[in-house]
Amino acid sequence: MRVSVFLFIILLTALFGGCTGDSTQGPDVGDFDRQAILTNWADNIIIPAFTEFELKSSNLTEAAIDFDQSPNEARLDTLQSAWKDAYLAFQQVSMFETGPAMTLRYRTQLNTYPTDTTEIKANIENGDVNLALPSLVNSQGFPALDFLLFGTGSSNNEVLAFYTTNANAQKNRAYLIALTQRIEDLTEAVLGQWTDTYRDEFVANDGNGANASIDLMVNDYIFYFEKYLRAGKIGIPAGVFSGSALPSHVEAKYNGEIALELFNEALDASQNFFNGTHFQSNTSGLSLADYLDYLNTMKEGTDLTALINNQFETIRAQASTLNSDFAQQIASNNTEMLQTYDVLQRNVVFLKVDMLQALNINVDYVDADGD
Amino acid sequence: MKRLPLLATLTFALIIFSNCDISDSSSSIETPEIYEFTRNGESTVSFSGQTTRLKMATELVQSIHDFDNSTSELLLQMFRNEGLNGEDVAPFNNEELNTSSKSIKSKVAASRDYFSAKTAVSAEIRSDFESWLTQVVEEVYPNKNTLAEPGVSGQIADGNSVRYVNAQGFEYDQLVTKGLIGALMVDQMLNNYLSTSILDEGTNREDNDSEVLVEGKNYTTMEHKWDEAYGYLFGNSANPESPMATLGSDDVFLNKYFGRLDNDPDFEGIAQEVFDAFALGRAAIVAGDYELRNEQAAIIRSHISTVIGVRAVYYLNAGKEGLSNSSPDYGAIFHDLSEGYGFIYSLMFVRNPRSNEQVFTKAEIDSLLANLTQGDGLWEVSPATLDDMISNISAKFDFNLEHAINSN
Numbered sequence: 001m002r003v004s005v006f007l008f009i010i011l012l013t014a015l016f017g018g019c020t021g022d023s024t025q026g027p028d029v030g031d032f033d034r035q036a037i038l039t040n041w042a043d044n045i046i047i048p049a050f051t052e053f054e055l056k057s058s059n060l061t062e063a064a065i066d067f068d069q070s071p072n073e074a075r076l077d078t079l080q081s082a083w084k085d086a087y088l089a090f091q092q093v094s095m096f097e098t099g100p101a102m103t104l105r106y107r108t109q110l111n112t113y114p115t116d117t118t119e120i121k122a123n124i125e126n127g128d129v130n131l132a133l134p135s136l137v138n139s140q141g142f143p144a145l146d147f148l149l150f151g152t153g154s155s156n157n158e159v160l161a162f163y164t165t166n167a168n169a170q171k172n173r174a175y176l177i178a179l180t181q182r183i184e185d186l187t188e189a190v191l192g193q194w195t196d197t198y199r200d201e202f203v204a205n206d207g208n209g210a211n212a213s214i215d216l217m218v219n220d221y222i223f224y225f226e227k228y229l230r231a232g233k234i235g236i237p238a239g240v241f242s243g244s245a246l247p248s249h250v251e252a253k254y255n256g257e258i259a260l261e262l263f264n265e266a267l268d269a270s271q272n273f274f275n276g277t278h279f280q281s282n283t284s285g286l287s288l289a290d291y292l293d294y295l296n297t298m299k300e301g302t303d304l305t306a307l308i309n310n311q312f313e314t315i316r317a318q319a320s321t322l323n324s325d326f327a328q329q330i331a332s333n334n335t336e337m338l339q340t341y342d343v344l345q346r347n348v349v350f351l352k353v354d355m356l357q358a359l360n361i362n363v364d365y366v367d368a369d370g371d
Numbered sequence: 372m373k374r375l376p377l378l379a380t381l382t383f384a385l386i387i388f389s390n391c392d393i394s395d396s397s398s399s400i401e402t403p404e405i406y407e408f409t410r411n412g413e414s415t416v417s418f419s420g421q422t423t424r425l426k427m428a429t430e431l432v433q434s435i436h437d438f439d440n441s442t443s444e445l446l447l448q449m450f451r452n453e454g455l456n457g458e459d460v461a462p463f464n465n466e467e468l469n470t471s472s473k474s475i476k477s478k479v480a481a482s483r484d485y486f487s488a489k490t491a492v493s494a495e496i497r498s499d500f501e502s503w504l505t506q507v508v509e510e511v512y513p514n515k516n517t518l519a520e521p522g523v524s525g526q527i528a529d530g531n532s533v534r535y536v537n538a539q540g541f542e543y544d545q546l547v548t549k550g551l552i553g554a555l556m557v558d559q560m561l562n563n564y565l566s567t568s569i570l571d572e573g574t575n576r577e578d579n580d581s582e583v584l585v586e587g588k589n590y591t592t593m594e595h596k597w598d599e600a601y602g603y604l605f606g607n608s609a610n611p612e613s614p615m616a617t618l619g620s621d622d623v624f625l626n627k628y629f630g631r632l633d634n635d636p637d638f639e640g641i642a643q644e645v646f647d648a649f650a651l652g653r654a655a656i657v658a659g660d661y662e663l664r665n666e667q668a669a670i671i672r673s674h675i676s677t678v679i680g681v682r683a684v685y686y687l688n689a690g691k692e693g694l695s696n697s698s699p700d701y702g703a704i705f706h707d708l709s710e711g712y713g714f715i716y717s718l719m720f721v722r723n724p725r726s727n728e729q730v731f732t733k734a735e736i737d738s739l740l741a742n743l744t745q746g747d748g749l750w751e752v753s754p755a756t757l758d759d760m761i762s763n764i765s766a767k768f769d770f771n772l773e774h775a776i777n778s779n
Contacts, residue, residue, distance in 0.1 A: 103698045105528055112531075132518055134528035134702070 029360045032294050033286070034214050035206035040276050040285030041217065042199045048279035049092040049269075050191040056086040057187050061180040068173040071163045076156060079176075080149050084258060086183070087142050091265035095224035095273065098217050099202060100193035106186055107228075108137050114249050115143035117151070124168060124175045131182045140179050143253070148176055151254030210364060218288070219364045222352050225270055230344040233263050237326055238337035245334050247327040256325035263319060263326075271312040274351075288355065297358040304354055311347040318343050400658050402651040405613045406601065408594070410582075415590040418602025418611075421559075423473050425607040425622050427452065428551055430463050431475065432623065435507055435544035436535055438515050443508035450504060451476045476500075479554045482562030483569055485720065485729060492733050496554055499716075500547060507543035511535050521750040529702030539748025540701070542709040548623060549713020553679060553720040556603040556625040561675060561722055564600035565668040571661070580659050593656050597664075600671070601649050604629065618642055625678070632678050637774035645674045676721035676730070680768040681775040683718055684761050686711030688776040690749075691757040705749050708757075715740055718764065730767050739763060 063082035067075040090110060097107045109131075116138035123129045123139050131140050152172075153159035163173050194202075205213040231241070232251070239245035252258050272279075276287025289305045297304040318340050323329035329337055356363060408415045431449040434441045448454060448462035452474035461469040480486050480496035510524045515535060517525035524538045536542055563569055570593050577583075579593040588595070608614035608621045619630020633642035652667030686707045693704035719736045722729060731739070742756050743749060765772045 108528075108531060130516070130518065133516060134526055134533040135516070137531070 027295055029295065029358075030208060032291055034208070034212075034291075035203060037276070037286045037288075037291065038203045038206055038213050038217075040278075040287060041273075042194070042202055044278040044281075044283075044285050045273060045276075046093075046096050047191070047194055047199065049089075049096070050187065050194060052279070053086070053089040053093050054184070054187045054191050056082070056089040057180070057184040060086040061177070061184045064173075064176045064180040067163070068177055071160065071169070071173060073156060073160055076149075076160050076163075080255075083142070083145050083149055084255070087252070087258070087262060088265050090142065091262055092269045092279070094228065094266065095221055095269065096217075097224065098220045099198050100190045102220075104186055104189060105134070105137075106190055109186060110141040110183055111143065111251075112137045112141060113143035113146075113232075113251055114253060115139065115141075115147050117147055120144055120147060120175070124171050127171060127174070129178075131178065140182055142183075143251075145176070145179055146252050146254045148172070148179070149255070208360065210362060214359075215361045215364070218356070218359070218361050221270075221273060222348070222356070222363075223365055225344075225351060226348050229263075229266050229270060230341065230348060233259075233266065234326075234337060234344060235341045237330060238334055238341055239330075240338065240341050245330045245337075247330045250326040250330075253327065256327050258324070259326040260319065260322055260324040264316070267312070267315060267319065271309070274308060274312075288359075292355060292358055295358055297354070299350070299354050304350065304358065308347060308350045308355070311343065311350060315340070315343045315347065400651065400654050400660060400663060402647045403654050404650075406605070406646075406650050406653065407612045408653060408657060410589055413589050415594055416598050416612075417588070417590060417595060418598045418606050420473055421599055421602025421606035423468065423471050424475055424478060424555065425603075425624065426465060427463065427468050427471075427473070427475050428555065428624065429607075429622060430465065430468065432544055432548045432551075435504070435547060436511075438512055441508065443505045446504040446508065447501060450474070450500060475551070475555060478559055479551070480558060480720075482558045482566070482720075484562040484566045485558060486562075495733065500550065500554070503543045503546050503550075506537065510537050511543065521747040527702040527705060529700070529706050532702075532706075534702050534706050536705050536709075536749075539744060540705040540708070540750050541712065541748065542706065545706070545709035546713050546716070549682075549710050550716045552624045552628065552713070553717020557675060557679060557717060558720040560600045560603045561672045562720065564596045564603075565671060567665065569596050570664070570668075576661065579656060591656075594653070597649075597653050597656055601653075604645070604649075604675075615643065615646055625675070628682055629675075629678055632681060632778060635774075635778040637771070637778065638677075638681070641674050641677070645671055648674075672722055676723070677768065677770055679714055679717050679721050680730075680764060681770055681778060683711060683714040684765050684772065684775045685778050686714060687757050687761050687764075690752075691754045691761070694752075694754050694757075701750070708743065708749050708752070712740060712743060715760075715764070723767070 060079075060082040063075070063079040067079045093101075094107055094111065101107065119136070119139035123136070129136065148162075149159065152162040163169050163176075166172060202213050205211075209215060235241060237246050237249045250256065250259050251262055271277075274287060275289045276285045277283070278285060289309070292305045292308075293303075299307055318336075321336055322340065323332065326337065352363065406416065427449065431446065434446060434449060444455075445462050448460045452460070452462070452468070452471065454460045463469050476497055479500060480493040486493040514523070514525040517523065519525035519527040519536050519540070522538050524536065526533050526535050527540075528534075534542055535544075572592075574583075575591070575593045575596075579591045582591060584590060585592055585595065590598070604625055605611050605614040605621070607626065609617045614621065618633060619627055621627075629642055629645070632638045633640070648667040648670040652664045652671075655661070655663035655667065689707040690704050690711060693699055693707065716736060718731045719729070719733050721731075739760060742760055743752055745751070761772070761776075765775065
């Protein structure tokens with residue numbers, strides 16, 4: 001992020017904030033127990049979600065190793081299922097690109113799509129590539145595995161041949177292991193840092209201001225919602241940013257039938273985070289919804305928390321009309337995709353404009369200009 | 372609100388200038404809205420040589436990290452548009468550039484005012500560029516699949532971008548690109564074509580007064596010199612007569628960063644003022660009003676110099692802020708400081724509009740930049756060092772430091 005732009009935004013927001021602040025009556029943002037929110041996030045959502053995902057990614061590595069030892073159809077099935085389970089579990093942690101995950105560039109390495117099949121083949125040919133190289137983010141992670149497990153043949157028999165009778169079969173299997181191991185290693189590193197030291201640091205940093213945990217996490221959360229959920233999963237493939245649709249840019253392009261499932265999982269995770277719902281539980285702790293309620297935040301006469309939760313429901317309802325395979329949905333009726341984008345966009349406004357204004361948090365990112 | 376002081380200053384300066392105009396009874400010359408000048412129904416404007424060099428420089432910087440196709444020999448050929456022994460070469464994709472007799476190198480550090488009596492310094496500067504173009508191939512290419520670390524060249528992530536850096540963390544393409552802004556565009560514009568030593572050379576004034584045209588051309592020498600200055604800023608514009616609409620996207624050199632500064636509310640309007648000064652100065656030449664012409668040259672010199680100063684300070688500050696993070700993003704920091712290095716390098720070509728003097732000599736710039744190249748270079752530079760450099764640079768300029776570091 002460009003710090004100067006960031007400062008400029010602070011300045012702007014400070015000016016605007018100054019205008020509205022005078023007329024605000026009632027509870028003050030500073031009085032809310034922010035540490036309780038941070039504790040709930042860390043202990044009941046973030047660490048449990050990473051713990052679950054670490055387990056799934058470890059299962060995935062194991063399945064790849066088993067498959068390498070006996071590459072048969074049953075083990076291919078198991079490996080494919082393990083990939084899907086892990087990919088779904090990843091949707092629960094993808095938004096937490098803060099602290100250790102940010103330093104490690106975690107999400108970029110796990111889920112950059114569309115994947116580069118030419119680069120994948122070159123890596124396999126080279127045999128010994130360093131997956132830590134920033135130039136190789138397009139040939140690893142879940143999207144690369146998607147290609148390797150579903151895109152290397154038109155049936156599972158053909159896919160199996162890629163790992164058995166293909167001239168490169170052994171190298172192909174070795175690359176599967178390398179990719180699954182990389183996901184597991186990175187996840188272990190992120191979770192390890194959270195449980196070692198970062199959890200306490202995160203919770204202790206309970207002030208307000210650009211470098212406070214709550215400001216950073218809320219920004220990362222909204223950035224995720226805007227760029228990855230709204231744009232990455234829906235907007236970009238639907239052609240919102242390019243004019244014409246880009247069906248090749250869907251998540252899980254090769255195993256297309258799980259695209260909607262991945263989307264729904266990510267949507268649930270986003271809403272649960274907003275409400276402070278504990279990971280895989282119906283219990284709720286403190287979160288943004290409570291913070292807004294405490295401040296009695298209204299937008300045009302309606303409670304903002306309710307508006308945001310209603311909008312989550314609207315998104316869910318709209319998404320339920322979509323084909324489970326987004327590429328097919330784009331081909332048959334892209335309007336439904338565009339309408340899904342539109343209802344997501346409404347929540348971007350509620351979260352990024354209305355919520356942040358109420359919480360007195362400044363946006364710390366802008367669209368990069370790519371120079 | 373924040374932009375008032377600068378605009379006020381500029382406005383004030385302009386009021387002073389325009390008062391001068393009035394006292395000279397030359398107020399009848401209006402500022403043309405577009406850069407279009409004709410004689411006998413034909414255009415008198417020409418800056419094709421500048422356009423050619425902008426295109427050459429564009430291809431050169433695009434090729435620096437083209438690992439698959441570039442060699443140091445090719446990069447040097449693009450810089451020189453000739454071979455090591457002066458033979459004819461064809462290094463560019465654009466065939467017109469290959470057949471051109473022009474080159475980037477011949478106009479690097481080649482202005483009348485700064486380098487006509489300093490050919491040794493000029494040679495040093497050209498050699499800096501050639502070293503960067505050679506070193507990138509020798510140091511960075513072999514390590515393109517290595518992770519960079521202190522003392523080791525290679526790649527490093529900057530968000531979703533990959534940066535290729537030398538062992539000290541510098542991106543050579545940024546040094547070349549940002550360095551050329553000063554060494555080619557600014558030097559030629561401010562210190563050559565807008566200089567009275569060029570505009571009024573020989574019989575230029577008499578020729579211009581009596582419309583003696585260059586043989587085979589439709590312009591006087593003075594008109595042409597002025598247009599050549601214009602060409603280094605707007606020569607690659609989609610619509611060079613009315614270039615403001617695409618300002619910032621016509622090249623990756625001066626036009627780009629001039630547009631960047633103009634988009635900042637603190638500096639908004641600076642580009643229109645420069646365009647107006649170019650247009651009015653050209654109209655003044657047609658009218659034979661050389662005092663008015665010189666006043667416009669002074670405005671251009673001042674504003675263009677400001678752009679370079681602001682960008683140098685801006686990138687240094689961006690690097691400093693990056694280092695203050697608990698987990699510094701070195702890829703982003705190195706990118707900012709590599710751009711900063713190039714803009715600082717470019718500072719030796721700007722001028723102080725009041726004293727008409729060079730702001731920094733090559734020796735001063737070299738010692739300033741030495742702060743960034745100690746030991747492991749950018750891997751170990753301290754925020755305090757960057758702060759000192761910022762103070763050192765901004766002390767020579769009138770712009771507001773906060774405005775500079777808040778720009779985008």
